Amino acid sequence: MISKAPAPGADTSGDPYLPAHGNGGYRVRHYELNLDYKVGPNRLSASAVLTAEATQALSRVSLDFGEFRINRVLVDGKPAKYLKRGAKLHVRPAKSIASGAVFLIEVHYVGNPRPVRSRWGDVGWDELTDGALVASQPVGAPSWFPCNDHPADKASYRVTLTTASSYLVAITGNLVERVIGGSTTRWVFERPEPTATYLMSVQLGRYDELELTGRGWFPHTGVGTRRFTLGFGRGHVDSVLQTVPQRAAVPPRLRRAFERDFGRQGRMIEMLQRLFGPYPFDEYVIVVTDDDLDDPIEAQGMAIFGANHVDGRRTYERLVVHELAHQWFGNSLTVADWRHIWLNEGFATYAEWLWSEESGGQPASALARSWHTRIKAKPADVRIADPGVARMFDERVYKRGGLTLHALRAEIGDPAFFALLKAWTGDHRHGLVTTEQFVAMAEAYAARSLDAFFERWLWTPALPPLPGA
Ligand SMILES: [Zn+2]
Numbered sequence: 001m002i003s004k005a006p007a008p009g010a011d012t013s014g015d016p017y018l019p020a021h022g023n024g025g026y027r028v029r030h031y032e033l034n035l036d037y038k039v040g041p042n043r044l045s046a047s048a049v050l051t052a053e054a055t056q057a058l059s060r061v062s063l064d065f066g067e068f069r070i071n072r073v074l075v076d077g078k079p080a081k082y083l084k085r086g087a088k089l090h091v092r093p094a095k096s097i098a099s100g101a102v103f104l105i106e107v108h109y110v111g112n113p114r115p116v117r118s119r120w121g122d123v124g125w126d127e128l129t130d131g132a133l134v135a136s137q138p139v140g141a142p143s144w145f146p147c148n149d150h151p152a153d154k155a156s157y158r159v160t161l162t163t164a165s166s167y168l169v170a171i172t173g174n175l176v177e178r179v180i181g182g183s184t185t186r187w188v189f190e191r192p193e194p195t196a197t198y199l200m201s202v203q204l205g206r207y208d209e210l211e212l213t214g215r216g217w218f219p220h221t222g223v224g225t226r227r228f229t230l231g232f233g234r235g236h237v238d239s240v241l242q243t244v245p246q247r248a249a250v251p252p253r254l255r256r257a258f259e260r261d262f263g264r265q266g267r268m269i270e271m272l273q274r275l276f277g278p279y280p281f282d283e284y285v286i287v288v289t290d291d292d293l294d295d296p297i298e299a300q301g302m303a304i305f306g307a308n309h310v311d312g313r314r315t316y317e318r319l320v321v322h323e324l325a326h327q328w329f330g331n332s333l334t335v336a337d338w339r340h341i342w343l344n345e346g347f348a349t350y351a352e353w354l355w356s357e358e359s360g361g362q363p364a365s366a367l368a369r370s371w372h373t374r375i376k377a378k379p380a381d382v383r384i385a386d387p388g389v390a391r392m393f394d395e396r397v398y399k400r401g402g403l404t405l406h407a408l409r410a411e412i413g414d415p416a417f418f419a420l421l422k423a424w425t426g427d428h429r430h431g432l433v434t435t436e437q438f439v440a441m442a443e444a445y446a447a448r449s450l451d452a453f454f455e456r457w458l459w460t461p462a463l464p465p466l467p468g469a
Contacts, residue, residue, distance in 0.1 A: 011062045011088055013150040017338040017389035020087065021139050022150025023062040026052045029102070031200075033145050035161040039204065042127050044068075045110045048145045052105060058097040061105060064142040064149035065089040066124070068111035076103050087116075089146055107146045116140050120393060121294070128291045131167060131205030135297040135304060138338060138392070141197035151334050152432050154194035161202065162186045168207040170249050172200050172300040174282050191300060193281060194430050196334050201299035203287040207249035210258075212266075244269050245283040251290040257312030258288060261320070264359065268321045271358050272328065272351065275418060277425045280332035284324070298326035317359075318352040325351035328425050336432040341392045342384045342458075343433055346401015353402060365468075368406040371399045372466045385435045385458035403466065404457040410467035411453055412446040420445040 013022025032049040052061070061075075064087055073082040075093035083090045089107070097103050113132075115122035116139055124140025126133055134144060141149050159171045165185040173189030191200070246265065250258045265286075273279055281301035293306025296319050303323035309316045329351075330344035353364040362370075375396055382388075382396045384404065391397065409417040420442055428437070435458065443450050456464040 010060065011090075013148075013152070013337075015150060015337045017392065018139060018150075021064055022153065023064070023088075023148050025056050025058050026054050026061060026148070027153055028052045028148050028155040030155055031145065031147070031157045031159075033157065033159045035144075035159065035202070037132070037161060037163045037204070039131060039164060039167060042112045042114075042132070043110075044113045044125075044144065046145070047106065047108045048147075050105045050107075050146070052103055052148075054097045054099055054101050054103065057099045058093075060090055060092040061097075063089045063091065063105070063107075063146040065107075065109075065146040066111075066113065066116065066143045068109040068113075070107060070109050072106075072108040074104075074106040077106075080105075087142060105146075109146075113144050116143050119390065125202070128205060128289055130290065131203075133203050133205075133287075133289055133304060134201045135293075135299075136198040136200070137297060138198055141200060144202065145200075147197045149197050151196040151198060151338070152336050154196050154334060154430075154432070156193070157191040157195060157200060158188070159191075159200075159202070160186060160188045161204075163204060166206065167204045168209055168249050170201075170203040170207075170247075170285055170287050170302065172285075172302050193300070193332075195300045195331075199298070199300040199331055199334075201302055201304065203249060203289075203302075203304065205249065205251070205287075205290060207287070208252050208255055210248040210250060210255075212246035212248060242273060242278050244273075244279045246286070247283060248286040248288070250286075250288045251307065253290075254288055254307060254310050257310045260312050261310050261314050261317065262286060264314075264317070265320055265324065267359070268324055268355055271355060272321075272325060275354065275421060276325075276328045277422045277429075280327055280425075280429060284327065296323050298323050298330060300331050301327065318356070321355040322348045322352050332430055333425060333428045333433045334431070336434045338389070338392055339386045340433065340435050341387070342397050342401040342404070343435065343438060345393075345398040346384070346405055349398045349402035350405040353406070364406060368403055368466060372403055372463070375399050375403070376463050380461045380463055383459055383461055385454075400457075400463070403463075407457055407464070407467050408442060408450075408453070411450070412442070416445045 010024055012019045015022060028050050030051040034047045036045045073080045073091055078094050081092040113125035115124040115126045118139050124136050124143025141147050161169055162184050165180055165183055169187040171189040173191035176190050177188035179186040283301060285302040287304045288310055289306055292308035296303055296305045296309055325348040329347035335343055353367040357363040382391055382394060384397050384400045387397050424441055439454050
């Protein structure tokens with residue numbers, strides 16, 4: 001067991017908002033997770049093998065990890081000493097790891113996974129009435145696997161899960177194997193793209209599996225098969241759009257309502273690809289739980305909705321496009337640290353407004369005016385480029401983020417604005433992003449300094465007037 005206090009930096013990512021999540025001294029390249037899960041008793045028996053690279057010489061390694069009984073820890077195949085203290089697992093290999101070396105950490109563990117309590121509520125692995133879900137943003141990942149829990153340490157994954165055959169399993173990744181062995185089924189998913197820990201998800205339930213085509217989900221309805229004309233983004237229309245396979249896991253009782261509520265998702269994918277560039281993953285999976293959820297949540301190549309978000313009347317269609325937009329903004333382009341959260345939520349909000357206009361609802365300009373009026377009535381005490389940890393998910397970060405983009409569009413004009421969005425998603429595809437990088441790229445596309453503009457819109461709490469209003 002380790003008795004010495006951790007060296008400075010070893011147990012912290014240095015994240016200005018969530019320094020206790022993430023650890024220094026190494027980066028994870030790949031996670032191999034083997035999970036055996038029993039739904040009734042909520043029992044997880046698992047192993048995790050992390051392939052990591054030392055960024056400095058290491059006599060020990062810290063991981064973020066929840067409350068499990070740890071049976072064994074190996075480093076490069078050899079038993080290692082370890083100490084579980086609070087939310088950290090400290091591992092001391094038999095032999096120090098040289099800077100630059102690639103090494104394997106293997107953790108065998110068992111327990112009843114439960115969510116991480118946070119200021120944003122319970123996040124991570126949670127039981128459903130009959131199944132389980134994982135929704136980890138921002139700090140829930142250690143509730144089910146040992147990890148370097150920081151968005152900047154993106155890695156690839158292979159996840160194997162064995163559970164009762166009566167459950168449908170969806171895990172963020174491409175399904176590569178499904179082996180039915182009598183009463184249990186083994187599911188294997190691979191996630192080759194760099195993925196943040198908070199975007200890994202496991203979904204288990206008694207769901208119907210729907211295979212959906214890329215263009216129109218339900219050809220018999222004719223939805224999504226007709227061509228339509230974009231009213232904006234002139235000059236940025238791709239002639240070839242990627243067909244994105246879409247699947248869904250839906251409770252049988254909600255299937256009909258789901259088909260209507262998500263019936264235009266194929267068109268949304270078309271629009272977003274035209275505006276933001278190619279869809280970043282091989283497929284898109286929707287999970288609707290049989291339980292209600294507070295909010296839908298994005299995962300890598302996936303989004304999870306509650307039963308309460310499906311009513312057969314498209315009441316929550318803006319959330320369908322919002323979660324879809326996160327595949328570009330948040331999932332492919334991931335915040336380098338949480339201060340930059342508006343780069344996720346402002347863009348997803350603006351995608352809602354663009355879809356509204358595209359689908360014959362209110363134009364983006366009308367939604368911008370309406371939200372400008374509403375935000376103006378609220379206290380002006382949030383800097384959206386650095387809202388503070390307590391306000392990361394404040395509505396004002398979302399709506400002012402959308403307003404900032406709308407104002408930028410007015411400031412630099414549609415051709416530069418939409419070219420910028422595509423360059424932004426293209427240049428940083430599967431990478432990390434900061435507000436400073438976005439400002440620099442916007443200035444390059446505007447071919448002039450936008451200092452004063454961004455100072456008003458990103459760094460000043462007072463809400464500036466909306467251009468053209
Ligand atoms: Zn969002």
